[in-house]
Ligand SMILES: CC(=O)N[C@H]1[C@@H](OP(=O)(O)OP(=O)(O)OC[C@H]2O[C@@H](n3ccc(=O)[nH]c3=O)[C@H](O)[C@@H]2O)O[C@H](CO)[C@@H](O)[C@@H]1O
């Protein structure tokens with residue numbers, strides 16, 4: 001089995017560039033189904049297995065995808081022909097469920113497999129379906145599939161109130177509402193930067209989406225969309241992982257391209273712990289200093305709260321700060337799978353319900369550990385960079401979903417890290433046409 005080997009203890013130094021955001025590019029590639037004419041060019045596409053999967057999904061539906069550079073794709077949906085998303089691919093990756101909204105808008109019908117849960121929680125899609133039904137879609141759920149169709153007359157703008165703050169649900173409804181007749185108001189909408197990025201791409205294609213980034217999104221439907229050029233925002237979770245890796249090794253790392261406004265809660269919490277963080281218009285720097293760090297409490301929340309996708313990596317950092325820190329997870333019901341692996345490395349953590357009590361230890365020790373999900377992988381790598389001795393990290397298929405060449409990037413910062421499989425992490429995942 002492939003694994004990453006890390007000999008901990010090196011302080012990280014230097015500059016690393018942020019990749020495009022996984023959680024932005026996935027819905028953006030789903031949205032590329034929408035335009036009836038013209039090419040879209042999407043820049044800063046991260047080379048990730050999740051991106052490969054969504055690319056295969058949209059190609060299967062009839063979108064023509066060409067790689068024009070390793071991180072840029074040209075997309076054309078003029079010959080879209082298939083309203084049924086391939087279920088083996090949808091099952092592989094939850095985010096492919098966001099093709100449901102655009103497929104409905106473009107075809108008037110869609111069949112998409114239910115994405116199911118994953119290691120971090122049950123992750124239902126009831127709010128996605130409620131939102132699409134409010135726009136007039138008739139939806140049947142059965143045998144593991146969602147079958148949806150639009151009655152004659154098409155989708156109609158509506159007022160939608162989400163009972164749960166949902167990123168994917170907000171995206172699915174936005175992508176359907178842009179082609180609905182009349183106005184749609186999405187109340188209690190998700191406010192993540194990735195929602196704004198999607199709105200910007202939709203608007204560049206001719207849509208009228210206003211209020212993205214606030215909790216009420218207003219959409220005026222248009223008759224059709226055209227292709228457009230768009231550059232994906234930097235990945236705030238990758239950035240956060242590098243900042244935490246710098247902090248845990250007491251290193252000095254500048255993450256180029258990082259947008260500090262997207263990471264306000266992380267930067268505030270790092271500063272509260274005593275870490276020196278400097279941000280400017282081009283990036284964010286964590287600067288190692290001789291200072292005893294303080295324990296802190298964090299609670300995950302929808303944006304602009306502390307991101308659940310950085311909870312595990314933050315916990316790894318807290319394991320070596322003397323005193324007790326509390327980590328409360330409120331977004332997903334089962335996102336503490338990394339705890340037992342961090343314990344293997346010598347961390348002292350007790351889980352009580354949705355809160356983990358982390359009692360800092362002077363040193364972690366290298367161990368053989370397995371990532372149960374993507375950010376658990378980020379946490380184990382973060383911990384291993386500071387641990388005494390060698391750690392062996394398994395479960396790399398999770399890591400490859402969301403971190404572009406993490407081994408190469410950390411090595412460039414001075415980490416003693418290698419990957420022992422045949423995979424060339426820089427390999428091109430798209431066909432050059
Ligand atoms: C590809 C992508 O962008 N993934 C992100 C997205 O996932 P995703 O869009 O799946 O997450 P949601 O925001 O929808 O989920 C938030 C919470 O709402 C619940 N829920 C969601 C939808 C629904 O119909 N019913 C319901 O109860 C979920 O189970 C979860 O407890 O946002 C999460 C929360 O920031 C992040 O961790 C993921 O990295």
Ligand SMILES: C=C(OP(=O)(O)O)C(=O)O
Nearest residue numbers: 023094095309374375402
């Ligand atoms: C949970 C995550 O992603 P997904 O929603 O794609 O599973 C993540 O990026 O941490």
